[in-house]
Amino acid sequence: MSSLQIGLAVAGGLVLAGVVAHSAWFSRRNAPRQARPEARPAEEPRLDPPLEAPGERQEPSFDSTLAPLPLPEKKPGLDALIDVIAPIALEGLVSGDAALAALPPTRRAGSKPFAIEGLNEATGHWELPLAGQRYTAFQAGVQLANRIGALNEIEYSEFVMKAQAFADAVNGAPEFPEMLDEVNRARELDQFAGEHDAQLGFTLRARSAAWSPGYVQQNAARLGFVAGAIPGRMVLPASTTGLPPILVLSFDTQAALADDPAQSAIRELTLSLDVPQVQRAEHPFQRLREAAQVLAEAMDGLVTDDRGQRLAQETMDGIGADLEQLYDTLDARDLSAGSPQARRLFS
Incomplete structure (x- = not known):
């Protein structure tokens, strides 16, 4: 083999090695970044709430070593601000078991949440019916609006049918608000929600x-x-x-x-x-x-x-x-x- 051939072979080998190296570098450079060994927790930044001036209340951080375990929020009940509420008067006490048996199979009227609450004889508080409790009155409610839209006439009618069926089952007498007034209230609330x-x-x-x-x-x-x-x-x-x-x-x-x-x-x-x-x-x-x-x-x-x-x-x-x-x-x-x-x- 002549010196020229040897030189060309060496040059070709260097070029090939360069191409392989560049390809490996390019692949490594463009490979997805991977997780690294974890740093000690004390070195990791966290999104704690901003510090407040002396004397002001500080919001709790998520550091479990410093903050007590948070308590779950109590489930909110019906609210006249955002619900249509129909009171249901009773002839006598109704057990929670009877109320649970009388509840409709679905908790919606169209696209709006529907609920029945009872006035607990022992506590005097409104609550979702519970087995073993007794109730002196009930109220049915349907939400006026959500991100799907405002309560409409068809949904209001479905609400009335569900509430009436429940009232009949517990020997109660419901009192329903005027439909057009509630639908208009729902539209006004929905407009406010959409704008804000x-x-x-x-x-x-x-x-x-x-x-x-x-x-x-x-x-x-x-x-x-x-x-x-x-x-x-x-x-x-x-x-x-x-x-x-x-x-x-x-x-x-x-x-x-x-x-x-x-x-x-x-x-x-x-x-x-x-x-x-x-x-x-x-x-x-x-x-x-x-x-x-x-x-x-x-x-x-x-x-x-x-x-x-x-x-x-x-x-x-x-x-x-x-x-x-x-x-x-x-x-x-x-x-x-x-x-x-x-x-x-x-x-």
């Missing part, structure tokens, strides 16, 4: 390398997010057990369900806040903003709106100011964000 509903979402997009599900979950967990009931969904829990989450983080469900999730490539995720569902005291928008910024820095991402436009700090400041006005308006209507009434109306 707010669901915010920030999109976090990968600048370069994509993310694996494990990488997303690890970084979100450091901020206090926990796995949700749906694959590809994580939530930041509320301070009180049983309340809706403060924030929701979601990414491609198919990536989370892949046979080998480590090889699934996620290029964007969404952080969302359902404003009327979360108490103002939780500082939800500030925590949404902080979560987006912390995750963007940790994961080499870019915070945008749903159209891909980068969200500047000034834009976020404006959103925050608008939300404060919205909170004030809901407070004035006795529909404060996160209250039982607001959570039912905006659902």
Whole structure:
């Protein structure tokens, strides 16, 4: 073999080695980022509520070593603000067992929640019927509006039929409000809700390398997010057990369900806040903003709106100011964000 052939062979080998090396580097560079060994808990950032001035009440954090276990919220009952309520007078006491047997099979009238409550003889409180208790009166209720729309005449008629059937079964006499008045009240409430509903979402997009599900979950967990009931969904829990989450983080469900999730490539995720569902005291928008910024820095991402436009700090400041006005308006209507009434109306 001549020196020329040897030189060409060597050169060819170097070129081939370079191509292989570049290909390996390119694949490694563009492979989804993977979760890393966990840092000590003390080193991990968390989305605790902002500190308040001395003398002001501080909201509880999610650090279980510092905060007591939260108590579940009591299930809210019928409320004249957002429900049609029909009292049912009784000839005598009715047992909880009889009331339970008389309840309709479904708890809805059309698209609206329907409920029966009894006045407990022993406690004097309105409650859902319970076995072993006795009741001196009942009331039937149907919700005036929700995110599907306002209570209409057909739904009101279904409510009357269900309530009348229950009353007949317990020897009661119902008194129904005028249908047209209640339907008009439902439309007015629905209009108010439509004008003051707010669901915010920030999109976090990968600048370069994509993310694996494990990488997303690890970084979100450091901020206090926990796995949700749906694959590809994580939530930041509320301070009180049983309340809706403060924030929701979601990414491609198919990536989370892949046979080998480590090889699934996620290029964007969404952080969302359902404003009327979360108490103002939780500082939800500030925590949404902080979560987006912390995750963007940790994961080499870019915070945008749903159209891909980068969200500047000034834009976020404006959103925050608008939300404060919205909170004030809901407070004035006795529909404060996160209250039982607001959570039912905006659902």
